[in-house]
Amino acid sequence: METTAPASSRPLLVIEDGIATLTLNRPAQRNRLEDGDLHQLLRYVETLNADETVRVVVFTANTQGQGRPVFSAGYHLGGFEEEGSDPDLFEQIPDAIAQMRPITVCALNGSVYGGATDLLLACDIGVALEGTELRMPAAALGLHYYRSGLQRYVARLGQSMTLRAFLTAQALPVATLQQIGFLTAVLPAESWTTALAALVAQIRDLAPLAAQLTKRSIREIAAGTDEAAVIRQRQDLSAASQDFLEGRQAFAQKRKPHFTGR
DSSP, rough: OOOOOOOSOOEEEEEEEEEEEEEEEOGGGGGOOHHHHHHHHHHHHHHHHHHHTTEEEEEEOOTTOOOOOHHHHHHOOOGSTTOOOOOTTHHHHHHHHOOOSSSSEEEOEEEEGGGGGGHHSSSSSEEEETOOOEEOOOOGGGGOOOOHHHHHHHHHHHHHHHHHHHHHHOOOEHHHHTTTTOEEEEEEEHHHHHHHHHHHHHTTSSSSSHHHHHHHHHHHHTTTTOOOOHHHHHHHHHSSSSSHHHHHHHHHHHHHOOOOOO
């Protein structure tokens, strides 16, 4: 499905063949996030969680016309000055993304700054365009970052890299993030579209019930909130599923499985 994106708008959503692509669409403003964008993202998250045909959600950005591609410059600082603005609104977005039912992929097709870095950290899988960077300037702006964002930084990047990001405010090249095992891949521009599509399709074609339950268990284990009985229930549920039967039959017959999520 092809769409013609308007020059600047709230985030766009396209759903096709089990894959939802959510695109930040303010390229002229380096895809900064305004309050309207945040409310739209929350609505999209709710929609995608309810749509069981969606197995993968890809977060990306429109970088057309930019000299150096920027996935997002973060929250629009002018929003802090607006009357009636909610200072806690922004952190609801990565928190909601981290709890999404489908598998989430951040397709970082440009550099990412400020609060938008937490969108990357909240996703299950991260893929980045070669030559881009991550920068967290909160302390340079006089701001203490919110708790859940700091937790994600430490959990995903480790304490030392988090201290480096926040207490130097220097950019972290995506190659460095790949070296510490955070990013799944760093791709050159010429293979970006093809390689990303192949990875997303591979994730979509996993058994959705097993993949989504496993995702929840991994996140709970990382947060220290896992319960053995709950994880055992998930094991039993997947073992009794039609998908597991289909997976075994497909393996024996040397064919591609067709999973339904049941």
